Amino acid sequence: MTDDANTFEEGDQPRGRASREWEVFVRADIDGPLTHVGSVTAEERDGAREQAGALFEDPVAIWLCPDEAVFRYTDDAHTPGESA
Amino acid sequence: MIPVSTLLGDDADAATVGSRQRGATVVWHVTGATNLECSYRRIGAGPGPADGELTTAEGQDLIDDLAAYGVDVLRLAGGEPLLRDDLDDLIDYATDAGLETVLETNGTLLTEDRAAALESAGLTEVAVAVDGLDERHDEIWGQEGAFDDALDGIAAVQAADVPVTVRFTITDENAGDMEEVVDLLALEGVARFEFAHLEYDEEDVMDFEVDHEAQRRAVRRVCDLTLDAHERGHEVETLLTGNYADAGYVYQYAREELGEDRAAAVRDALEAIGGDAAGEAIADIDYQGNVHLTPDWQRYSLGNVRDRPFSAIWEDESNPVLRKLRDREEHVPDRCPNCDYYSMCRGGSRHRALAATGDLWARDPQCYLTDEEIGLDDPSVSAD
Numbered sequence: 351m352t353d354d355a356n357t358f359e360e361g362d363q364p365r366g367r368a369s370r371e372w373e374v375f376v377r378a379d380i381d382g383p384l385t386h387v388g389s390v391t392a393e394e395r396d397g398a399r400e401q402a403g404a405l406f407e408d409p410v411a412i413w414l415c416p417d418e419a420v421f422r423y424t425d426d427a428h429t430p431g432e433s434a
Numbered sequence: 435m436i437p438v439s440t441l442l443g444d445d446a447d448a449a450t451v452g453s454r455q456r457g458a459t460v461v462w463h464v465t466g467a468t469n470l471e472c473s474y475r476r477i478g479a480g481p482g483p484a485d486g487e488l489t490t491a492e493g494q495d496l497i498d499d500l501a502a503y504g505v506d507v508l509r510l511a512g513g514e515p516l517l518r519d520d521l522d523d524l525i526d527y528a529t530d531a532g533l534e535t536v537l538e539t540n541g542t543l544l545t546e547d548r549a550a551a552l553e554s555a556g557l558t559e560v561a562v563a564v565d566g567l568d569e570r571h572d573e574i575w576g577q578e579g580a581f582d583d584a585l586d587g588i589a590a591v592q593a594a595d596v597p598v599t600v601r602f603t604i605t606d607e608n609a610g611d612m613e614e615v616v617d618l619l620a621l622e623g624v625a626r627f628e629f630a631h632l633e634y635d636e637e638d639v640m641d642f643e644v645d646h647e648a649q650r651r652a653v654r655r656v657c658d659l660t661l662d663a664h665e666r667g668h669e670v671e672t673l674l675t676g677n678y679a680d681a682g683y684v685y686q687y688a689r690e691e692l693g694e695d696r697a698a699a700v701r702d703a704l705e706a707i708g709g710d711a712a713g714e715a716i717a718d719i720d721y722q723g724n725v726h727l728t729p730d731w732q733r734y735s736l737g738n739v740r741d742r743p744f745s746a747i748w749e750d751e752s753n754p755v756l757r758k759l760r761d762r763e764e765h766v767p768d769r770c771p772n773c774d775y776y777s778m779c780r781g782g783s784r785h786r787a788l789a790a791t792g793d794l795w796a797r798d799p800q801c802y803l804t805d806e807e808i809g810l811d812d813p814s815v816s817a818d
């Protein structure tokens with residue numbers, strides 16, 4: 351992310367459909383990295399936690415972040431619609 | 435997909451069946467806009483375009499990525515995909531990129547002009563939902579006249595020479611309409627019928643779940659009506675989708691009705707098809723670009739094509755769910771690896787197990803085959 355030649359596209363399109371979307375991060379082992387493993391759809395935090403807990407068994411940590419709180423900056427070479 | 439008519443026909447060898455199977459498939463819900471409210475499928479978002487739909491340029495980049503990655507078939511779904519203004523351009527673009535394109539629609543917006551435009555764009559096939567005879571279909575789709583409009587749509591597609599598949603989603607309420615729907619539409623020239631078991635994602639849709647006995651009866655009806663139609667000279671093609679326990683059932687049916695030799699060929703063919711492909715040869719992308727493991731598994735997304743290409747998301751086995759699905763024999767409930775039909779089913783639907791029990795690796799609640807049928811001797815294994 352320090353390469354000045356790169357330009358970054360800010361992605362701000364909504365991702366929740368019927369209800370809110372929650373980005374999910376898990377740490378499988380205490381000495382391992384926290385990894386983004388996708389997102390779950392749930393109205394409330396508890397529902398999101400329940401779903402993430404069912405999908406990812408026994409991680410040492412699960413982090414949930416409401417999708418709208420994430421600011422995404424992606425190198426525009428990898429942003430769809432930018433090459434056209 | 436279980437090609438019932440091919441399996442029960444005279445040429446049910448694995449090579450023939452294999453040659454008629456479609457390759458890697460991605461379903462893309464091109465819009466959340468709907469013109470009808472289907473009572474069992476809730477992917478739509480309402481009458482107008484939904485927030486955050488992929489743009490034309492984003493869709494074209496998605497198509498380029500799918501084609502380069504080796505996807506064979508792009509199924510364009512909704513909402514109601516015909517409500518998307520640039521649909522013809524997307525089909526044209528996908529055709530140029532070498533993808534087969536299948537349109538999944540309720541059929542009510544298909545006019546002859548619309549069908550002709552889709553044909554010139556290169557559309558390979560149209561799949562129209564018909565979920566019962568007129569009143570039942572209208573009730574499921576929430577609009578009087580929806581059945582007649584779907585039939586008019588089918589006629590328009592046939593006039594444009596685009597192959598049509600009728601997709602009948604089996605619920606408790608409509609299973610009794612199957613034969614009449616096939617008879618009626620076969621007379622109208624429809625040659626291909628897909629019978630889909632209902633998947634569910636939301637709790638209220640579970641009410642539509644058929645019980646095990648009803649499910650067996652429905653699958654038997656599909657087998658019976660296939661043989662019956664063929665005996666009467668209607669060369670209809672029938673398919674079952676949505677529940678690979680049906681593979682074991684169809685094999686048993688072949689043993690009963692066609693004898694051991696033909697049944698052995700059916701078994702080989704079913705094993706060549708290979709059972710549930712969630713996380714492997716079928717994927718789903720919603721209208722906002724979220725990538726899902728199957729079209730019905732909407733509450734979990736592996737990632738979004740606005741962040742990185744579909745191919746990168748699908749290749750990333752650092753995702754534990756994706757990795758385990760691809761190595762599922764290690765994780766499915768004990769009943770499955772011990773089942774005689776494991777290699778033609780592979781443990782059924784993991785999403786259904788998750789939705790019904792909260793456990794991704796529990797028994798698929800729609801596996802209706804008994805311990806005896808699957809060759810299980812040890813009853814303690816069945817509890818899993």
Ligand code: SF4
Pocket residue numbers: 678679682769770771773774775776779780781782783798801802803808
């Ligand atoms: S026991 Fe498992 S593998 Fe066998 S048919 Fe049922 S779901 Fe499929």
